[in-house]
Amino acid sequence: MSEEGNGVASHPEIEEDSCKGCGRCVAACPRKCLELKSTLNKMGVKPVGYVGEGCIGCGICFYNCPEPYALRVVKS
Amino acid sequence: MKTIEQKGMYQKFPRSGKDTRVTHYCAGCGHGIVNKLVAECCAEMGLQDNTIFVDPVGCGVFTYYYWDAAHISAAHGRASAAATGVCRARPDAVTIAYQGDGDLGAIGFNNAFQAASRGEKFGCIFINNSLYGMTGGQMAPTTLEGEKTTTTPFGRDPALTGHPLHVCEVFSQLQAPVYVARVSVADTKRIMQCKQAIKRLFEIQRDRKGYALLEILAPCPTNFGMNPLKAAEFCMNEMEAEFPLGVFRDAEKGVGGSRSCATEGGADAQERVPPVSATLAVKPVPRFSSCAELFGVPDGVDAPPAVDDPSVPERRFKFAGYGGQGILSLGICVAEAARLQKRHTLWFPSYGPEQRGGSASCSVVVSGMPIGSPTVEHPDVLVCMNQPSYERFVGDVKRGGIVIVDSTVPITKHPPEGVKLYQVPAIKMAEDFGVPKAANTMMLAALRAFKATGLDDEHLETALCASFKKKPQLVEKNRDLLHRAEAALAGA
Numbered sequence: 001m002s003e004e005g006n007g008v009a010s011h012p013e014i015e016e017d018s019c020k021g022c023g024r025c026v027a028a029c030p031r032k033c034l035e036l037k038s039t040l041n042k043m044g045v046k047p048v049g050y051v052g053e054g055c056i057g058c059g060i061c062f063y064n065c066p067e068p069y070a071l072r073v074v075k076s
Numbered sequence: 077m078k079t080i081e082q083k084g085m086y087q088k089f090p091r092s093g094k095d096t097r098v099t100h101y102c103a104g105c106g107h108g109i110v111n112k113l114v115a116e117c118c119a120e121m122g123l124q125d126n127t128i129f130v131d132p133v134g135c136g137v138f139t140y141y142y143w144d145a146a147h148i149s150a151a152h153g154r155a156s157a158a159a160t161g162v163c164r165a166r167p168d169a170v171t172i173a174y175q176g177d178g179d180l181g182a183i184g185f186n187n188a189f190q191a192a193s194r195g196e197k198f199g200c201i202f203i204n205n206s207l208y209g210m211t212g213g214q215m216a217p218t219t220l221e222g223e224k225t226t227t228t229p230f231g232r233d234p235a236l237t238g239h240p241l242h243v244c245e246v247f248s249q250l251q252a253p254v255y256v257a258r259v260s261v262a263d264t265k266r267i268m269q270c271k272q273a274i275k276r277l278f279e280i281q282r283d284r285k286g287y288a289l290l291e292i293l294a295p296c297p298t299n300f301g302m303n304p305l306k307a308a309e310f311c312m313n314e315m316e317a318e319f320p321l322g323v324f325r326d327a328e329k330g331v332g333g334s335r336s337c338a339t340e341g342g343a344d345a346q347e348r349v350p351p352v353s354a355t356l357a358v359k360p361v362p363r364f365s366s367c368a369e370l371f372g373v374p375d376g377v378d379a380p381p382a383v384d385d386p387s388v389p390e391r392r393f394k395f396a397g398y399g400g401q402g403i404l405s406l407g408i409c410v411a412e413a414a415r416l417q418k419r420h421t422l423w424f425p426s427y428g429p430e431q432r433g434g435s436a437s438c439s440v441v442v443s444g445m446p447i448g449s450p451t452v453e454h455p456d457v458l459v460c461m462n463q464p465s466y467e468r469f470v471g472d473v474k475r476g477g478i479v480i481v482d483s484t485v486p487i488t489k490h491p492p493e494g495v496k497l498y499q500v501p502a503i504k505m506a507e508d509f510g511v512p513k514a515a516n517t518m519m520l521a522a523l524r525a526f527k528a529t530g531l532d533d534e535h536l537e538t539a540l541c542a543s544f545k546k547k548p549q550l551v552e553k554n555r556d557l558l559h560r561a562e563a564a565l566a567g568a
Contacts, residue, residue, distance in 0.1 A: 015097065018098045020104075022103035024305070027305050042463050043398050043462055043463075043464065045103070057080070063113075063264065064109070066099070066105050066111075068115070069097045073079065073080040075078045
């Protein structure tokens with residue numbers, strides 16, 4: 001985990017109910033730190049989840065995601 | 077600390093009378109990726125208060141809910157014509173038309189082409205997904221040779237329906253355009269190139285340089301019949317082979333000249349286009365004995381025509397959930413069972429411009445007598461597979477009716493008085509049985525177990541099997557699942 005600056009590690013913030021579970025971000029993540037969850041969101045699809053470590057804050061998941069608010073990335 | 081997040085879009089989208097944070101696009105849709113980039117570029121360049129978007133008819137129809145800027149909606153195919161008016165009336169504004177391959181490539185081609193030829197001062201974003209998305213995946217002028225669509229079920233045959241239309245190559249023959257380019261959103265590298273190209277489009281408009289066209293290859297997983305990752309691969313492999321990426325013209329940077337096609341992508345493209353042969357023969361297509369056979373709709377069993385029986389009251393069903401959960405097929409199963417039982421029946425689907433990824437529902441009416449209307453406002457039986465559909469329809473159920481809802485749905489609203497509510501773990505059962513896609517078969521089991529349809533069990537089972545006519549390996553599997561689910565429900 002990369003911790004620098006203000007001590008907050010880079011990580012994605014996921015709005016589960018806005019995710020359609022397409023998996024584009026999961027496939028695109030260079031650190032393979034995203035996966036589809038086994039539980040369903042409000043719409044009835046399995047949303048993306050962060051495995052908890054490995055994020056480098058590159059934002060590639062955000063740009064591959066077709067939804068504006070399903071995920072945002074906090075970069076340390 | 078820096079945050080990478082959406083810029084230039086509204087925080088909430090007031091679609092269908094309620095605020096939502098999700099777009100109407102299907103999972104994995106290229107439009108969504110492009111919409112985000114357009115909003116971001118517009119915001120990053122400080123042009124939001126000075127931009128007028130001209131919105132199309134097609135899957136991109138709802139961009140006015142998303143992009144925080146000014147909008148005008150044009151009639152189908154007329155975005156470039158409307159943009160001509162806008163950019164002439166407001167030469168101080170940045171005008172951007174957003175069109176698809178039905179809107180620009182087909183009905184509106186001449187509007188777009190003549191606007192480009194006149195060198196109107198607007199930018200045109202053209203989404204090419206090789207078919208008509210919103211209307212259900214029909215052939216477009218941009219459909220690839222051999223590509224299967226609902227109107228070219230054996231693959232597009234150039235002898236019958238012509239060759240794919242290369243919009244960038246055609247437009248770059250004109251003298252006036254200052255920028256013509258083709259990009260893609262199939263992977264990260266292409267998405268970032270796409271962003272640069274969209275920026276260039278805005279720059280050209282901001283600086284009043286002239287007409288610019290940006291074609292973007294976009295995946296349509298729903299109508300390609302592929303998952304989002306395979307659809308992106310199709311874009312990169314099949315579509316790019318026909319539609320090479322590149323800058324065909326950038327007048328300021330000296331790329332591509334007037335009436336010249338000798339550019340990065342262009343020269344290559346010319347070599348790849350096969351010469352039109354005078355001896356092109358129409359390939360023979362297989363013959364089918366009926367429309368049902370051609371379209372693969374369930375007619376596994378010959379059903380006699382409906383018989384009038386005034387003693388059988390009309391029963392109205394509504395099936396609702398998330399597009400892709402098999403809601404529409406579940407409705408077809410019930411309608412097919414009714415047909416086998418010589419009842420009059422109608423099935424009527426309802427979905428928005430999105431096909432998957434939004435709410436989907438269908439109505440089924442079964443009656444002993446001819447049916448007046450296929451629409452169902454107050455169902456006797458409501459089956460819901462997700463929370464939004466439950467909340468939307470539960471209040472409409474008739475007294476004495478029943479509601480069957482998946483157990484994952486929280487009961488935030490109670491059904492009206494005199495309506496029975498069953499919570500069925502359809503999604504969980506399907507997963508436990510190792511076939512997550514069969515949640516709709518679980519719901520059919522529930523309909524049988526609760527005697528909700530008024531139809532014979534035998535016909536429901538035959539209808540279920542007939543619905544898998546195209547995938548015979550699934551017939552026995554689903555029959556087995558149906559029985560196991562019923563056993564589980566009986567035990568519960």
